[in-house]
Amino acid sequence: MWKYIAANLLSLQNISVFQYKNYLGQSWTFPERVTGITGRNGTGKTNLLDAIYFLCFTKSYFQKSDAQLVYGGAQGMRISGRFVRQEETYDVSAVIRENGKKEFRVNEMPCEKMADHIGQFPAVMVAPDDVQIITGGSEERRRFMDALFSQVDHDYLVHLMTYNRLLQQRNSLLKQMAEQRSRQFELLSIIDEQMNSPASYVFEKRTLYLRQLLEEITTRYIKIAGEQYDLRMQYESPMQQGDWQSLLRRNRDRDIASQRTTSGIHRDDISISLEDKMFRQTASQGQRKSMLFAFRLAEFSLLKEKKGFAPILLLDDVFEKLDQQRMQNLLYEVCVLNDGQVLVTDTHPDRIGESFSALGLPYQSIETSR
């Protein structure tokens, strides 16, 4: 147990893994609020952070398929951990069965829907190589928004899932109409009508949360990059041009011709420009990294504000990617100005130790080895 559990905190006390990635079986306890995980390359530092992420999100941050999480050649895996949230204890266990089925339990109670688990134990992963949010296509930024807003607002996730299911149905119907040369306009109108409420809900919430989030990202970026830039960020959605029904009416002929839904919240994006140029095309490597940190710290702040306690912060390999001063600033911000749990990986035990000591932070050191 932590020495200083406060009423408003979330903490992970321990974690055990079995047949997970490079670990056949291992357990760790986290007696301090700050943990440094050190070890040579490829020894499983990131895997440990990802196991924590998995317990919080029901999926890996890095791997798309659950099968990749199972120790090579083994059948099934298990991760379990004890969280304390606002003085209540929660034993969370995740199992991937031999047949690939995933099961989550909280205090022995099975989670009927994975979606119900999301947001219970909020966490933020900062993996500096993962700049796709900034450089990738719009789906990356939607994924970022959805992961964040789903943790803040459970109804957001429910409406988003409904929208995605109906979108698939609509696209199948459009395809069928083209293949069979059928005119199933009535059925199309029914689906359009059903999509109205989830589309409008998601659009409204994105508008609301992004207003705050984009402002926070902008401020953070200027602070991290250390210069005064003309940075502009904007939420872009086809729904800004009109309500759902009129949007679909306008695009119906085009949808039928292209056999898919060409407009909707599944096309939303966040546009970023720096000095009037498109950020993802012109920004330097360093600027992209700064932007990624700005996104993640803003995500951390929003979660903290909406939940009333800090999410667990997982910092992977940040020492390699930031200079000494920036690193100290970041650690000061997340470990000293915030009271949440922080786990940091690094290949150099001395470097990590010196950084925490300089900030006067008691910390626990974990070493991974082959």
Ligand SMILES: Nc1ncnc2c1ncn2[C@@H]1O[C@H](COP(=O)(O)OP(=O)(O)OP(=O)(O)O)[C@@H](O)[C@H]1O
């Ligand atoms: N399903 C799996 N079964 C067995 N080993 C795996 C599996 N998935 C990943 N690994 C192993 O895990 C190791 C990578 O672990 P991880 O990425 O956590 O290392 P790291 O300590 O963070 O390294 P770095 O310092 O390079 O980032 C690799 O050796 C990889 O082969």
